[in-house]
Amino acid sequence: MDSHIWSNLFMGFGIAFTLQNLWWLFVGVFLGTVVGVLPGLGSLSTMAILMPMTFGMDPISAVIMLTGIHYGSSYGGSTTSILVNIPGEGSSMMTCMDGYPMAKQGRAKAALATSAIGSFFAGTVSALLLMFLAIPISSLGMKFGPPEYFAVMLLALTMVGSLSTEAPLKGIFMVLLGLLLAVIGTEKQTGQIRFTFGVDDLMDGVNFIVVAIGMFGVTVVMDESERIWRFGFKPPRDQIKGAGLWITWSELKQSFMPYVRGTFLGFATGVLPGLGGMTATLLAYGVEKQVSKHPETFGKGAIEGVASVEASNNAANGANLVPLMTLGIPGNASTALLLGAFIMYGLKPGPLLMETNPEFFWAVVASLYIGNVMLLILNLPLVNLFAKLLDVPEALLNGLVLALCVLGVYTRESSMVELYLMILFGVFGYFAQRYKYPVAPLLLGLVLGDMLEQALLRSMSVSNGDPTIFFTRPISLVIMIAAGISLAYSFMKFYRRRPEENVG
Amino acid sequence: MKNIFNFNRLVAVLTIPIATFLIVLAYRAPRPNVPQIVGPHVWPISILGLMIICAIFLFLQTIRKKEGPSPCAAAPVSDTEPDVDLKWYRKPEMTAVLTIAGLLVYAFLLGTFGFLICTILLVVYQTRVIQKGHWARNIITAVIFSLAVYFGMTKLLMVNLPPGLLGW
Numbered sequence: 196m197d198s199h200i201w202s203n204l205f206m207g208f209g210i211a212f213t214l215q216n217l218w219w220l221f222v223g224v225f226l227g228t229v230v231g232v233l234p235g236l237g238s239l240s241t242m243a244i245l246m247p248m249t250f251g252m253d254p255i256s257a258v259i260m261l262t263g264i265h266y267g268s269s270y271g272g273s274t275t276s277i278l279v280n281i282p283g284e285g286s287s288m289m290t291c292m293d294g295y296p297m298a299k300q301g302r303a304k305a306a307l308a309t310s311a312i313g314s315f316f317a318g319t320v321s322a323l324l325l326m327f328l329a330i331p332i333s334s335l336g337m338k339f340g341p342p343e344y345f346a347v348m349l350l351a352l353t354m355v356g357s358l359s360t361e362a363p364l365k366g367i368f369m370v371l372l373g374l375l376l377a378v379i380g381t382e383k384q385t386g387q388i389r390f391t392f393g394v395d396d397l398m399d400g401v402n403f404i405v406v407a408i409g410m411f412g413v414t415v416v417m418d419e420s421e422r423i424w425r426f427g428f429k430p431p432r433d434q435i436k437g438a439g440l441w442i443t444w445s446e447l448k449q450s451f452m453p454y455v456r457g458t459f460l461g462f463a464t465g466v467l468p469g470l471g472g473m474t475a476t477l478l479a480y481g482v483e484k485q486v487s488k489h490p491e492t493f494g495k496g497a498i499e500g501v502a503s504v505e506a507s508n509n510a511a512n513g514a515n516l517v518p519l520m521t522l523g524i525p526g527n528a529s530t531a532l533l534l535g536a537f538i539m540y541g542l543k544p545g546p547l548l549m550e551t552n553p554e555f556f557w558a559v560v561a562s563l564y565i566g567n568v569m570l571l572i573l574n575l576p577l578v579n580l581f582a583k584l585l586d587v588p589e590a591l592l593n594g595l596v597l598a599l600c601v602l603g604v605y606t607r608e609s610s611m612v613e614l615y616l617m618i619l620f621g622v623f624g625y626f627a628q629r630y631k632y633p634v635a636p637l638l639l640g641l642v643l644g645d646m647l648e649q650a651l652l653r654s655m656s657v658s659n660g661d662p663t664i665f666f667t668r669p670i671s672l673v674i675m676i677a678a679g680i681s682l683a684y685s686f687m688k689f690y691r692r693r694p695e696e697n698v699g
Numbered sequence: 700m701k702n703i704f705n706f707n708r709l710v711a712v713l714t715i716p717i718a719t720f721l722i723v724l725a726y727r728a729p730r731p732n733v734p735q736i737v738g739p740h741v742w743p744i745s746i747l748g749l750m751i752i753c754a755i756f757l758f759l760q761t762i763r764k765k766e767g768p769s770p771c772a773a774a775p776v777s778d779t780e781p782d783v784d785l786k787w788y789r790k791p792e793m794t795a796v797l798t799i800a801g802l803l804v805y806a807f808l809l810g811t812f813g814f815l816i817c818t819i820l821l822v823v824y825q826t827r828v829i830q831k832g833h834w835a836r837n838i839i840t841a842v843i844f845s846l847a848v849y850f851g852m853t854k855l856l857m858v859n860l861p862p863g864l865l866g867w
Contacts, residue, residue: 251856364760368710368753374746375721382739385731389743390721413802420794420829590830591840594822597798601805601821602848605814606858614806618799625795630706648742652735660736 200326207557211565216256216558223260224566227267228573231274232584234281236596238268240415242532243407244596244603246539254540255555259562261536265529266318266512266563269472270570273310273505274581277303286472286508289480293493293500300496308442309450309498310505311574315567317458317506321513322563324462325520329549329556332521335670336546339522341653342664344545346674348647351468351524353678356636357685358469365632367685373640374647376401383645384652396612403535403641405604405613409620410627410634411528412600416593417625423589441575446498453483453503461507465514468526472511479507513563520556522546524643528635531642711758718747718754797828813863818845 210216230241242264249257272287277294290310297306339347352374356366379390380400391397457479464475483503484493493500518524523544525531537544542552549556574581604617627634658664665671725740725747787793805821812820822841826833852858 248856364753364756368750368757371746371750371753375743375750378743378746385733385735385739387728387731387739389725389728389739413798416825417795417798420798420825421791423829424791424794588826588830588833588836590826590828591822591833591837593829594825594837594841595844597802597825598818598822598844598848601802601818602852605809605860606852609859611806611809614809618802618806621802622799626706632710651742652737655737 200330203553203557204326204561206554207559207561208565210255210554210558211259211561215253216259216562217565219252219256219260220263220562220566221569223263224267224270224569225573227264228271228570228581229584230264231268231271231287232581233271233587233592234275236415236419236592237411238264239407239528239532240411240596240600241268242529243404243411244599246404246407246532246536247603247607249536250539250607254537254542255558257540258533258536258555258559259566261533262516262559262562263566265515265533266509266566267570269505269508269512270311270314270574271581272508273314273501274307274574274578275585277306277310277501278582279585286476286511288473289476289504290501290508292480292504293495293497296494296496297498297501302496302498304441305443305446305498306501307578308575309446309502311571311578312442312447313450313454313457313502313505314509314574315571316454317461317509318513318567318570319564320458321462321465321510322560322567325513325517325563326560328517329521329560332517333546333549336522338670339546340668341650341657342668342671343674345647345650345654346665346671346678347522347524348643348650350674350678350681351518351526352636352640352643352647353681353685354467355469355526355639357681357688358467358474362631363685363688366636367682369627369632369634369636370640373637373642374644376406376637376641377644377648383649394612396608396610400645401616401641402607402613403532403638404607405616406620406641407528407532407535407638408600408603409617410624410638412596412603413617413621414624414628414634416597416600417621418628419589419593423593449498450502453479453499454506456482456486457503457506458510460503461510462514464507465511465526466517468518468524470511471515471527472508475507475511476504479503516559516563519544520548520559523548525639528638531635531639535642705761707757708761711754711761714754715751715758718751722747794828798825801825801828809861809863811863813865814860815845815849815865816863818848 211220226241226245227238230236230238242261245264246261249260252260269286272282273290273294276282276287276290277298280291280295282288282291294306294310297303352370353367356370357363358366377400379397381388381398388398460479460482461472461475464470464478465472480493480500480503483499484490487493487497487499489497515526515530518526519530519534523534523537523546525534534544542548542555600617600621601614604613607613624634626632627637654664655662665675722744725743728740730738730740801821801824805817809817819838819841822844823834823837826837826841849860853860
């Protein structure tokens with residue numbers, strides 16, 4: 196099996212190393228770093244806005260670029276956390292804890308270097324793990340029939356709904372809303388038109404890109420406008436002038452075990468649906484503080500804090516790809532977007548992906564290795580250049596992002612209805628964010644909704660309408676029990692908390 | 700009951716009648732002639748039913764008697780406190796309202812004025828919403844950006860964008 200993996204990987208490198216794919220990979224990781232550095236604008240909004248523009252591209256190049264944005268953003272996210280104490284990405288929040296104090300002590304370069312090296316280490320290890328786990332997981336997936344697929348998608352949704360938010364009730368509500376949005380349009384098996392209210396543009400359903408650009412693009416512009424109005428423009432930035440040499444050998448030695456711990460914790464967390472980079476970084480920071488001989492230094496510029504957090508964040512980003520690439524199940528909003536892209540490019544995500552499109556799978560895996568090397572090169576010597584991005588006039592940037600949102604939606608189908616839908620989802624996303632309704636479960640519900648319904652209908656056809664089919668097949672039974680446990684957990688959390696905490 | 704307007708309560712109160720209406724709509728929709736073990740109405744009705752249950756829980760939570768101040772409630776809301784004395788049109792939330800207003804006007808005018816003019820206006824307008832001055836910089840950037848995007852899309856990628864008044 197091992198030789199099979201290596202030969203496939205070489206084939207993947209062969210495809211990834213073409214000039215065209217290298218270029219798009221570079222564009223992806225570069226854009227990822229840029230949007231990671233810029234506070235507010237994140238990988239999600241960038242992926243959503245750029246997706247319609249990748250329609251004409253070769254699917255491999257397009258996915259390589261989009262995944263590059265996905266993992267590249269966490270490299271850039273740490274730069275702003277360390278230099279100006281503002282997390283460029285939500286998951287870089289914990290990097291501020293020790294990164295910024297390090298910068299204030301004049302050790303900005305050491306913090307930036309440990310973060311870039313940690314990200315590289317974790318990114319490479321998680322690509323290795325993805326490679327070795329893919330074959331066993333997809334072989335298990337081969338045994339899946341419609342009931343197992345239904346169960347595994349249900350598990351992903353219940354986990355994302357209940358674990359991705361502090362208020363599980365809201366998460367579950369948003370999953371249901373996403374599933375309901377997915378119902379709109381023409382039903383595949385019977386051709387019945389549902390909930391279109393006479394609007395022809397809705398016959399094909401509500402497109403996930405329109406929803407994503409609305410909720411992640413327009414909402415970001417609205418939030419950023421408010422933030423700039425409230426807090427002004429320029430954050431102070433003079434720490435980069437600090438220490439001379441970038442990182443010492445002893446600092447690197449100090450960071451090594453935190454890298455290892457952070458990587459494995461991040462990977463284990465990221466594989467599970469609903470638990471993304473944020474949870475991984477919180478967990479890694481907590482564990483590192485626990486095992487440290489000097490826990491009192493944490494929060495005051497401990498290099499181990501930066502190292503483990505960055506490694507866990509990047510490992511989680513890599514791990515997110517495992518369920519997506521092997522089973523076709525996304526665990527968070529970014530991978531839901533990627534799944535939507537796979538479907539749009541005519542790929543059939545799931546365990547058969549490796550059989551039917553091995554060149555696609557292995558080229559993406561190979562691109563992860565190359566992308567991480569590119570990111571290390573971009574983020575070590577060129578970090579000063581990226582830090583200069585903070586000087587870009589934010590107000591103007593906001594205007595340009597808004598124009599790109601419009602362009603992203605309009606170039607898809609030239610539909611005015613979709614443009615109005617984007618605005619509607621922008622407003623919806625704004626209120627959802629304000630009142631702490633998580634939007635990732637909605638997007639996941641929307642992307643998985645149709646597949647979930649089809650799996651249910653096929654299961655019912657197989658069993659002649661007997662719903663016990665989900666509980667009489669062993670794999671399906673185990674997954675359904677897991678889904679039940681995740682729901683029970685969220686209900687336990689719900690009843691143990693104060694009412695106002697449950698609803699935010 | 701100090702605060703009658705509560706967002707979660709509003710969500711719950713709106714969800715229940717809307718979901719009920721949609722259930723009726725799905726149930727009454729003409730069934731297709733294709734023989735089906737599970738009809739196309741079952742899935743949406745199940746989702747809507749679960750949404751109603753969720754909304755009831757959400758509503759009950761908002762009226763459950765508070766046992767004391769929660770840690771969340773006790774947390775200072777320093778972000779919003781300085782805004783209290785501001786006039787309504789100076790509040791930060793107005794930037795979000797103006798963003799949406801700008802987008803609606805953009806969508807309304809797109810067909811008539813075309814992509815190029817509308818996009819230049821949108822970028823300049825959105826920048827002005829949060830920052831005064833810098834007109835020359837903003838207009839030049841907006842024009843270059845819009846021209847690049849317009850010609851890049853229409854001439855290189857052969858994507859149709861509304862030409863509008865300019866007729867290019």
